Amino acid sequence: xxxxxxxxxxxxxxxxxxxxxxxxxxxxxxxxxxxxxxxxxxxxxxxxxxxxxxxxxxxxxxxxxxxxxxxxxxxxxxxxxxxxxxxxxxxxxxxxxxxxxxxxxxxxxxxxxxxxxxxxxxxxxxxxxxxxxxxxxxxxxxxxxxxxxxxx
Numbered sequence: 001x002x003x004x005x006x007x008x009x010x011x012x013x014x015x016x017x018x019x020x021x022x023x024x025x026x027x028x029x030x031x032x033x034x035x036x037x038x039x040x041x042x043x044x045x046x047x048x049x050x051x052x053x054x055x056x057x058x059x060x061x062x063x064x065x066x067x068x069x070x071x072x073x074x075x076x077x078x079x080x081x082x083x084x085x086x087x088x089x090x091x092x093x094x095x096x097x098x099x100x101x102x103x104x105x106x107x108x109x110x111x112x113x114x115x116x117x118x119x120x121x122x123x124x125x126x127x128x129x130x131x132x133x134x135x136x137x138x139x140x141x142x143x144x145x146x147x148x149x150x151x152x
Contacts, residue, residue: 005041013049013087015042017103021079030077035112038085039069039101043116046087046099050138057120060135067096067119075111083111089139091147095120095128097139 008016023034047056047064057064077083083103090098096119103111122129131139140146 005038005045007045007049008084010049013046015045015085015087017041017083017085019077019079019081019083023077024079028078032073035071035073035114036069038083038103039071039114039116042085042087042101043099047118050089050142056135056138057118060132060138061123062129062132062135063121063123063126064118065121066116068117069114071112071114073112075105075109077111082106089142089144090115092131092136092139092144093147094130097131097144 004018004020006016008014017038019030023030023037025031048054050056051059055064083105085101085103087099087101090100092098096117099116099118101112101114101116103113105111120129120131120135121127136144
């Protein structure tokens, strides 16, 4: 069995994903909910990359559950289609940050864009906490932009 998901490149960070037949409805179109699976798979690989082989939060002493995610769908997928999901760090706030993703076909046609927003939580109390300085440094090194204003 061949892999359906793999790191394609690290600079920029791109995950290659192949659509499986089981991801599709009877008409052969990918179920909308599967796009969340595609994004979460890419996020797991990207944050492990940012954590230098460890889970990102674990590497910095915090939990990083998802605070929110949003999608903009611009294309459909069929069984056997391949997409490349490019990931990059976006806005950095006091307790949370964004990872932006853009999925395209190999020919460059866009399929979706998404934002995944983890929030830092204390491991002992499961409450929000500021992004640790060590994690903030990693995010800034990978292109994060400091976001002003109120935490979302």
